[in-house]
Amino acid sequence: xxxxxxxxxxxxxxxxxxxxxxxxxxxxxxxxxxxxxxxxxxxxxxxxxxxxxxxxxxxxxxxxxxxxxxxxxxxxxxxxxxxxxxxxxxxxxxxxxxxxxxxxxxxxxxxxxxxxxxxxxxxxxxxxxxxxxxxxxxxxxxxxxxxxxxxxxxxxxxxxxxxxxxxxxxxxxxxxxxxxxxxxxxxxxxxxxxxxxxxxxxxxxxxxxxxxxxxxxxxxxxxxxxxxxxxxxxxxxxxxxxxxxxxxxxxxxxxxxxxxxxxxxxxxxxxxxxxxxxxxxxxxxxxxxxxxxxxxxxxxxxxxxxxxxxxxxxxxxxxxxxxxxxxxxxxxxxxxxxxxxxxxxxxxxxxxxxxxxxxxxxxxxxxxxxxxxxxxxxxxxxxxxxxxxxxxxxxxxxxxxxxxxxxxxxxxxxxxxxxxxxxxxxxxxxxxxxxxxxxxxxxxxxxxxxxxxxxxxxxxxxxxxxxxxxxxxxx
RNA sequence: GGCCCCAUCGUCUAACGGUUAGGACGCCAGGUUCUCAACCUGGUAAUCAGGGUUCGAUUCCCUGUGGGGUCACCA
Numbered sequence: 280x281x282x283x284x285x286x287x288x289x290x291x292x293x294x295x296x297x298x299x300x301x302x303x304x305x306x307x308x309x310x311x312x313x314x315x316x317x318x319x320x321x322x323x324x325x326x327x328x329x330x331x332x333x334x335x336x337x338x339x340x341x342x343x344x345x346x347x348x349x350x351x352x353x354x355x356x357x358x359x360x361x362x363x364x365x366x367x368x369x370x371x372x373x374x375x376x377x378x379x380x381x382x383x384x385x386x387x388x389x390x391x392x393x394x395x396x397x398x399x400x401x402x403x404x405x406x407x408x409x410x411x412x413x414x415x416x417x418x419x420x421x422x423x424x425x426x427x428x429x430x431x432x433x434x435x436x437x438x439x440x441x442x443x444x445x446x447x448x449x450x451x452x453x454x455x456x457x458x459x460x461x462x463x464x465x466x467x468x469x470x471x472x473x474x475x476x477x478x479x480x481x482x483x484x485x486x487x488x489x490x491x492x493x494x495x496x497x498x499x500x501x502x503x504x505x506x507x508x509x510x511x512x513x514x515x516x517x518x519x520x521x522x523x524x525x526x527x528x529x530x531x532x533x534x535x536x537x538x539x540x541x542x543x544x545x546x547x548x549x550x551x552x553x554x555x556x557x558x559x560x561x562x563x564x565x566x567x568x569x570x571x572x573x574x575x576x577x578x579x580x581x582x583x584x585x586x587x588x589x590x591x592x593x594x595x596x597x598x599x600x601x602x603x604x605x606x607x608x609x610x611x612x613x614x615x616x617x618x619x620x621x622x623x624x625x626x627x628x629x630x631x632x633x634x635x636x637x638x639x640x641x642x643x644x645x646x647x648x649x650x651x652x653x654x655x656x657x658x659x660x661x662x663x664x665x666x667x668x669x670x671x672x673x674x675x676x677x678x679x680x681x682x683x684x685x686x687x688x689x690x691x692x693x694x695x696x697x698x699x700x701x702x703x704x705x706x707x708x709x710x711x712x713x714x715x716x717x718x719x720x721x722x723x724x725x726x727x728x729x730x731x732x733x734x735x736x737x738x739x740x741x742x743x744x745x746x747x748x749x750x751x752x753x754x
Numbered sequence: 755g756g757c758c759c760c761a762u763c764g765u766c767u768a769a770c771g772g773u774u775a776g777g778a779c780g781c782c783a784g785g786u787u788c789u790c791a792a793c794c795u796g797g798u799a800a801u802c803a804g805g806g807u808u809c810g811a812u813u814c815c816c817u818g819u820g821g822g823g824u825c826a827c828c829a
Contacts, residue, residue: 288829289829290828292828292829322829324828324829325828325829327828328828328829378827382826382827385826385827389826393755396755396756397755397756398756398757398825399756399825399826400756400825422827424827442760445758445759446758447757447758448757451756451757451825452757453825455826456826456827458827459827460827461827463827465826465827465828465829466828466829467829470829485823486759486760486822486823487823487824487829488823488824488829489758489759489824490757490758490759490823490824491824492758493758511759513759513760514822514823516822518764518765520821520822521821521822522822522823548766551766551767551778552766553766555766555767555768557768558768558777559768559776559777559778561767561777561778561779578767579759580759580760580822581759581760581821581822581823582765582766582767583765583766584765584766585764585765585766585779585780587765587779587780588765588766588778588779588780589779590779591778591779591780594792633791635791635792635793636790636792637791663788663789665788710787711787711788711789712788714788714789715788715789716788717788718789719789724789724790725789725790726789726790726791727789727790728789728790728791729788729789729790730788
């Protein structure tokens with residue numbers, strides 16, 4: 280049995296994209312499910328678009344999410360000899376040829392073709408250069424690229440684990456470049472050579488690569504490499520169904536992390552884009568995904584990336600973690616701290632108060648502001664809609680008296696609630712008569728966590744100060 | 755435009771050729787209640803169209819339509 284080996288091969292031209300994350304995740308899951316190996320490989324063959332340190336940031340972001348390479352990470356730029364060798368072999372076997380056409384000539388050719396409503400395609404100007412001509416040009420220092428020679432009249436048939444059989448006529452293909460004039464390989468050559476060299480069993484990548492699958496198959500065959508299993512993943516889409524891109528909303532994984540999305544939620548949501556477990560289960564931690572992932576359940580149609588549902592997952596995870604109160608809660612707290620600024624030392628208590636009221640940690644700062652700085656409010660706000668001024672005054676004064684008698688050590692929700700309910704019963708008040716003004720007194724808001732929670736959070740001293748302030752307003 | 759791929763509620767999706775087409779998000783309503791959220795209950799909403807094949811098509815085939823991807827010395 281062949282060992283399952285997958286890879287994620289980003290090019291270091293920017294940050295990790297949500298779509299990239301999904302591809303990396305599926306590759307990782309398939310390897311882990313089969314006790315195989317997952318490999319990260321850096322495809323840095325485009326020298327022009329290269330961004331310094333982007334490779335490391337890509338790797339770090341994946342690591343944060345729990346996705347790590349099982350072997351040392353290689354860069355294609357360190358392996359040029361390998362591609363050169365493959366290119367030479369292809370030339371020797373007459374599967375490829377040198378092309379000395381200048382970019383200007385190619386541009387001209389293409390515009391002419393387009394003007395004539397033809398498909399832009401290399402005209403094979405250099406296909407039949409004689410050995411002497413080639414040598415002369417090389418000696419003269421002329422730059423050249425190496426092009427793969429597409430066999431005429433051949434139908435290339437490929438097999439994909441998701442899409443099944445896909446076939447294309449050779450005549451629809453262009454003699455594509457495999458080695459650039461700077462001796463760097465193009466993606467097509469480099470990825471085939473590397474996937475073979477690294478004994479990749481499953482090539483898992485986005486659907487946008489499907490049109491070049493025939494080219495890759497041709498290279499595999501010309502190089503006499505055994506074909507891996509190809510797995511093309513349906514695209515992630517914008518709400519308008521175009522390929523997910525930075526237009527409306529963020530696409531960088533780091534942006535989501537910075538905005539307060541939890542890793543668990545991100546992975547869970549992304550895993551369910553283009554894949555399903557075959558049942559109604561929808562909560563998956565990484566380990567569950569490894570257990571249940573399968574290639575058969577990958578969809579063909581693209582999936583819209585819908586932040587609304589991500590938000591729901593995020594809210595669910597925030598609540599779950601707070602309720603379970605295990606070590607993940609500590610991580611959540613330190614995560615929350617970054618959104619609370621100078622009040623970060625209160626992160627744990629703020630989370631308890633707002634955990635069920637937010638779907639994102641980034642809301643914490645704004646939502647909890649009133650706890651640290653009471654906003655001004657109108658005195659009319661203190662009167663419950665089904666109550667009146669007299670009753671409100673009576674209730675809040677009674678509350679002040681009762682609360683004042685609670686010892687500091689007893690100052691908690693339960694005691695507070697018991698005392699207030701005691702007043703309600705004895706004085707035949709309705710809960711709204713007393714709870715409502717207490718809420719407004721503590722928060723200056725009409726919507727907030729319950730008064731008892733607020734009172735406890737504020738602590739006896741600050742709580743009573745706010746209640747007294749309310750009484751003064753009513754006077 | 756050429757080539758390739760795709761098509762179930764608004765979105766993510768389920769359904770050996772036989773189901774009142776299921777679940778989730780969202781939305782709406784009700785319940786709980788001092789507010790909001792959470793929570794519970796219910797509701798809303800889909801097989802792109804037309805032809806076949808079949809006793810029977812969401813499902814298989816064809817055509818159309820729609821959407822997307824791709825056509826670089828970028829990946």
